[in-house]
Amino acid sequence: DAGVIQSPRHEVTEMGQEVTLRCKPISGHDYLFWYRQTMMRGLELLIYFNNNVPIDDSGMPEDRFSAKMPNASFSTLKIQPSEPRDSAVYFCASSLIGNWAFFGQGTRLTVV
Amino acid sequence: SQQGEEDPQALSIQEGENATMNCSYKTSINNLQWYRQNSGRGLVHLILIRSNEREKHSGRLRVTLDTSKKSSSLLITASRAADTASYFCATDARAAGNKLTFGGGTRVLVKP
Numbered sequence: 001d002a003g004v005i006q007s008p009r010h011e012v013t014e015m016g017q018e019v020t021l022r023c024k025p026i027s028g029h030d031y032l033f034w035y036r037q038t039m040m041r042g043l044e045l046l047i048y049f050n051n052n053v054p055i056d057d058s059g060m061p062e063d064r065f066s067a068k069m070p071n072a073s074f075s076t077l078k079i080q081p082s083e084p085r086d087s088a089v090y091f092c093a094s095s096l097i098g099n100w101a102f103f104g105q106g107t108r109l110t111v112v
Numbered sequence: 113s114q115q116g117e118e119d120p121q122a123l124s125i126q127e128g129e130n131a132t133m134n135c136s137y138k139t140s141i142n143n144l145q146w147y148r149q150n151s152g153r154g155l156v157h158l159i160l161i162r163s164n165e166r167e168k169h170s171g172r173l174r175v176t177l178d179t180s181k182k183s184s185s186l187l188i189t190a191s192r193a194a195d196t197a198s199y200f201c202a203t204d205a206r207a208a209g210n211k212l213t214f215g216g217g218t219r220v221l222v223k224p
Contacts, residue, residue, distance in 0.1 A: 033212060043214040053207050100145050101212055103154035
């Protein structure tokens with residue numbers, strides 16, 4: 001397995017634009033997590049899914065953020081409209097229940 | 113607030129010395145996990161210790177867990193310059209729907 005795959009690796013966009021981040025989890029994993037990492041706030045859990053169903057989205061900062069998992073092999077995190085304070089590294093991770101998580105390489109988002 | 117909190121926030125040691133970092137958490141857990149992050153990369157799991165375990169080893173790594181004190185420690189023995197990274201603890205709590213939440217991390221610098 002190639003591990004958790006995120007795309008794009010880097011994204012630079014203008015304020016107000018829509019941004020879509022993509023994640024392919026490891027096949028067979030039943031949990032998928034989206035995290036955001038900044039120097040100021042550290043690693044924040046935004047939302048996580050179990051068997052494609054969102055379980056807890058209390059970490060999603062605003063209604064501008066949305067996440068979907070239409071099937072077991074794909075998830076998206078969308079920001080619309082984007083703002084400069086959304087600039088961060090966004091990580092996707094997947095796991096089997098009760099086991100450690102495997103992280104993707106992250107998407108570095110810069111909103112100018 | 114974050115479930116796990118690491119201490120210290122930063123650590124600087126000479127190659128060959130041991131490095132110890134601690135993690136405290138607030139609620140009952142299924143397991144506690146330690147991860148490493150090199151600059152600009154995703155997190156990589158190191159050790160997972162379950163709530164009924166007290167100590168675990170992996171190579172030069174030793175993890176302890178004290179559920180009565182809600183704390184864990186990670187010891188890196190005979191450190192190497194390549195151990196320079198940030199180290200994070202994460203808790204998996206069944207009461208929180210198996211949410212995996214991370215602390216702020218400890219930045220370790222190993223000087224050659």
